[in-house]
Amino acid sequence: MTALRKFASTIPTREPEIELTIVMPCLNEAETIAVCVKKATAFLRDNDLSGEVLIADNGSIDGSQQIANALGARVIGVPKKGYGAALMGGIAAARGSLIIMGDADDSYDFGSLMPFVETLRDGGELVMGNRFQGGIERGAMPPLHRWLGNPVLSFVGRLFYGTPIGDFHCGLRGFRKHSIERLGLSASGMEFASEMVVKAALEGLDVREVPTTLAPDGRSRAPHLRTWRDGWRHLRFMLTYAPKWLFVYPGMMLAGAGAVGVAALSLGPVSIGPAELGVHTLLFAAMAVLLGSQLVSFGVLARLYGVANGMWRAGPGMALFRRWFTVERGVFGGGGLALAGLALAGSLFARWAGGGYGAEQPAVLMRVAIPAMLATCLGVQAIMTSFFVALLDQPRR
Known part of the structure; x- marks a missing residue:
């Protein structure tokens, strides 16, 4: 016992x-x-x-x-x-x-x-x-x-x-x-x-x-x-933990509204009731496009970072982005946009030179200069964002 x-x-x-x-x-x-x-x-x-x-x-x-x-x-x-x-x-x-x-x-x-x-x-x-x-x-x-x-x-x-x-x-x-x-x-x-x-x-x-x-x-x-x-x-x-609501949706709304303003005001002033919107409004519309595009870029990068680090699963929107996006497409698309902006800026310079480098009408000048600046900035941003995506895609140790 x-x-x-x-x-x-x-x-x-x-x-x-x-x-x-x-x-x-x-x-x-x-x-x-x-x-x-x-x-x-x-x-x-x-x-x-x-x-x-x-x-x-x-x-x-x-x-x-x-x-x-x-x-x-x-x-x-x-x-x-x-x-x-x-x-x-x-x-x-x-x-x-x-x-x-x-x-x-x-x-x-x-x-x-x-x-x-x-x-x-x-x-x-x-x-x-x-x-x-x-x-x-x-x-x-x-x-x-x-x-x-x-x-x-x-x-x-x-x-x-x-x-x-x-x-x-x-x-x-x-x-x-x-x-x-x-x-x-x-x-x-x-x-x-x-x-x-x-x-x-x-x-x-x-x-x-x-x-x-x-x-x-x-x-x-x-x-x-x-x-x-x-x-x-x-x-x-x-x-x-909600980059779509923090970055993407506000960015799309801001960029969309700004793009409408840029497209309309680049052709000339627009009257809304007693108010006449001119090149100053065009400048702020371009700013809205820039800010909105940056927010969307932040949202995409935040989503990619979260998926790569296991913070959340990749949803259908991210899967669609992955199928469509490549670094090469982003670089070539951004490069084309930047070159278009530079070409517009070049046309302005040629016009100025053709006039003997004299004074230009500011309103007429800015309706071309602002879209040229906007296209160049957006193109460079697209290129840099594409390379940042490539960096996030690198394998972890």
């Missing part, structure tokens, strides 16, 4: 499999951490779920860790500061194949998580809570967040990324661990919430939504969230 016990003690033991990990980021939440852990633990017990409550502590000095540990939660320390950093540490340490994350301020109902679990079991890979569908209690969300910040940022997210999420920044959400880990999340601050949804949409994950509620948090201190700073960080992140 003793020998059998000794043999059994040499066999490595496996931890029991866990289906669900409830992760809470924590930074000095002593006032509310106990009630959150109790609700989450009761939820696991009442629904007969194999799970754990995991506290990702971000350096609390108020005893939050000891309170959570005494109530049976598993506590890990995450030294890197930030909401996103704490959650990334918690996700990495989670033992469950499914994870539900939520703030430890008692604003979310950890006793009503079954819709998240059932949706994940049904095949969802990221399940977002929607506080606007489930209900927001009086005083739970500042009016600026409720009527402006969240609706606007959620609309931007739906527009840019085509994901049907009505509450882009709900802090209560569930996901499959392996699905989220392959996204390569890296934002350490509050914009982590946007990064998860954006990259899930770009990666084509099955993103769904369930109603949830929001109650006033139970803390006496101010929340960690900073309205304007964190709102800007969310918007900045969404713009960074």
